[in-house]
Amino acid sequence: MSRSSVSAMDWEAQFKADTSTSIRSGKNGKSRTGALALDSDNEDQDITMASASESNSARARPVSVAPELYIQEDESPLSQLTKHWMNERHAPDILPAQEELLASLLDHIRRQSDAVQLLRGEPSASEEEHIRIMLVQMEVERVKFIVRSYVRTRLFKIEKFARFIMTDATIQTRITTAERAHASRHAHLTDRHFHNSVLQSLPETQSHLDDTPIFMPPMITKPDESRPVFVHALRDCPPIRFHEDLTLEMKHGHISLMPFSFIEQLLLRGYVELI
């Protein structure tokens, strides 16, 4: 940072302003990291990104991944989202939407992109500054990837359970307005397609979608709460009671495999994460 031209000062000021308005408090104090707001926690992020792109291998060796996966109390919005993203991908049910978190990250992405646009047009930027701009851009792209994957994972589940969502009030509290609107459109769309392709050509007595003949699985797909998931305890958990005399007390760092329904509450309270 030896340069003292006006443009470089502007740049620093721009980025400092950018970071200080973001919710990532606590890390602003460091001298260099101000410019690379999204980049400053590169280390733990790289680990999660690596395990995400090879999610199979990550799943195959959960024990060896465990130490890195432990996330500090003062985690950044990005690592929070990464955790929610992994939870969402592994949970059979739709987890509560993280609207505030997502909005703040999207906001941050937008501000970073704007800042980058502004600075790229700056003719007097040095080589070193260009590299830093590139790093920020790269980081923005990678964050976008996680956001996209997170949103799409939810969208996939929402389409799958669209008809259930429309009949169930509790699940509706866990999704955003836009997601709910999509679910409603999707349920309607699927019904109409069934009606046009099949039901309208059947005799009147058979032309309803929601009859429930005996010995047949129901027509509405529900989340399978009993699906087993790998659970990683982020702190010491209260005992989990499977039935009368079988309980499990998960200590911090413990990894276990069990049906989703047993750890749903712990997951919502942030005691555990899915891996």
Add this chain to the structure above:
Amino acid sequence: MSTDTRQFGDLATQLVMESRRSSQTDALLKYNDSLVRSLLREQRDLERAAEALEAGMNEFQGPPPALLIIQTAISRNKRCLLAYHSHRIDRLRDLYWAVGGALPHILNNQDTRSKLSPHEVDYLRQYNSSVMEFRSEFSHELDITASITNAPKDLHVLVHVVRDCGVIQTELGSIDFQKGQRFMVRRADIEHLIVQGYLEEVS
């Protein structure tokens, strides 16, 4: 009724087998209109048979066993019909996302188009508009229909043009992509072209 030896549910089994074959070969098969139609016809025949039995039902004896069998066949056929259509629209949605939500790309492809029923084309159009509406929530920051198979590792990518795709606006200005050429471009600008098969990544 094509052959005399056919049993209840034979047609439905054939239909479900098609879905299974489609899953196993990971391909979209042609919409089997004739089979669906003959199943619908069978349903009407069965309904008539059931009505005839119901009409002759004696109050004191309870339903005749034949009626139970016919009703089971009716529910099974109906379920198979719905399963077949549901499986197909699942595949169509996969196809839609695989090309990054480029609906014209699917509908203009003669090979794919010929495999769809008219209702399925309608379905895709409406699904597309629903997704577009959802996408507009994020339009200021990112495009949620872009690829999510691999995390980006580089800002730029070296691509090989497989099919002409005309002039594309990129951040370096507009580039005319012609078959056989190679370009170093920003990934975010042309990712959708890779997904749609116009460009190929050179590794």
